[in-house]
Amino acid sequence: MRGAKARDLLSRIGARNLELTHDAFDQLRGSTAAEHLRAILEHHRMLPQREPLPLVRFETWLTERVAQLPDDGTRATIGRFGTWHHLRRTRRRADHATAQLQTVTHAAKQEITEAGKFLLWLRDTYDVGPAALQQAHVDEYLSSGTSTRRHIRNFVRWLNPEQQRHGANRLDAPRRAAQSEPQLTQSQRIQLVVNCLTLEQVTLSTRIAGLLLLLWAHPLNKIVALTTADVTLEPDAMHIRLGKIPTLVPEAIAPMFWTHVRNRANQQTTNTGTDWLFPGTRAGHHLHESTLSERLLVLGIDGQRARNATLRDLGRELDPKSLINTLGYAPAIIAAHVARAGGSGSDYVTLRRRELGDQAR
CATH class of the missing domain: 1.10.443.10 (Intergrase catalytic core)
Structure with a gap:
């Protein structure tokens, strides 16, 4: 109530200028005060419960991330990977009350981001798309950069059915092994x-x-x-x-x-x-x-x-x-x-x- 943004939101609701709907609050994306107020309204059943916040944020992030990629096959491939592999998996996990969606979506973002970087590298280095991907490309990419590149493993394995339809051999990438195991005495x-x-x-x-x-x-x-x-x-x-x-x-x-x-x-x-x-x-x-x-x-x-x-x-x-x-x-x-x-x-x-x-x- 002490914050100017919160007062403005409440005044707009009172004047019927802001509807008590999720669609109306979605138009205020990026407003911390609006999300805080939305959570209060949901908690006290003045707004219906909707999908968990981490899932909603992940969907928004995925849309924005894919839109930033070039439309040369990279955008479409990463869009399918993000939607049909990660978003579908996250939705299934959201049905379980004990699901750790923050952890799930964080890992998904890492994999999607690294997969996009990999396809950009492939296009810049060899001027080919994912359909022409070979195991030698995967090996070179992993050996020539930081350890975070190993997050492409699930993406590479996800590509296999499509690769095999084109007569290519099965692709793989090693798991990312922990460099150390910190612990106490x-x-x-x-x-x-x-x-x-x-x-x-x-x-x-x-x-x-x-x-x-x-x-x-x-x-x-x-x-x-x-x-x-x-x-x-x-x-x-x-x-x-x-x-x-x-x-x-x-x-x-x-x-x-x-x-x-x-x-x-x-x-x-x-x-x-x-x-x-x-x-x-x-x-x-x-x-x-x-x-x-x-x-x-x-x-x-x-x-x-x-x-x-x-x-x-x-x-x-x-x-x-x-x-x-x-x-x-x-x-x-x-x-x-x-x-x-x-x-x-x-x-x-x-x-x-x-x-x-x-x-x-």
Whole structure:
């Protein structure tokens, strides 16, 4: 209400000069005040809920990005890749309440951008389009530039059906391997847990998020998407659901968790009544993972290093199946971390796959 832009929007609504429709708000694209007001109206059911904001923004970005490309076959090819591979996939993911659309759309933008750069390079260097693409072109492009070029892998593989219709050989590009795996020592991890427990001058929500990362290796994009329904309080214990099986919250920190659940942030503002465990400042939305990442730095926590260290230490203490069910990670990720940690049962996934194969035969 104190901002001039917000006052102007509300005055226009009151004077019936701005309709309460999504189409009307779409005409105000680029206005932070308009998007904030739209979120409030949706949250309080004065506007109908529409597609998730990350999906809407991705559609807009895709249209603008494709329009910037030359109309020599590049624009059409990237348009099809963005629409039929990434946008369709993102729409399917949006149907699931637990989908991490921010992460999905970020990765999609990287791949689409790098695919466009690749086709521009192909045209500038050899004056050919995607129909004439050969494996030698892919290999040369990957070997002559930065590691970000490896994001073309899915695009190259997506092109294969079209290439094979023209009688060309199957194309491929290697996965982008991480150059390093940053992580903490055990003593550093323990000290960060102590920071979460004792630094009371830091907001409780940030300390709770830090514990979820340091004790259970829960990724930041999944931490912010937790809801109050994921926390259950029974007469003798508190549990939190991160994977298929709820995990016990240690008795020593359960009071902290319960205090946070009852006193979550932004409940006296526009985001009142939300079920998010970490509500954001925008009505109906949870905290953004990049915001949480910045807040954790106050505690000395780097998300990636802390996650790797926690998975390593848990891999030494628990068997892979328990970790998969409790933490909600994919089997391949758990197997890799357990193997690096030298934990028992590091070959569990491989053995289980063989077992299922034998049963099928």
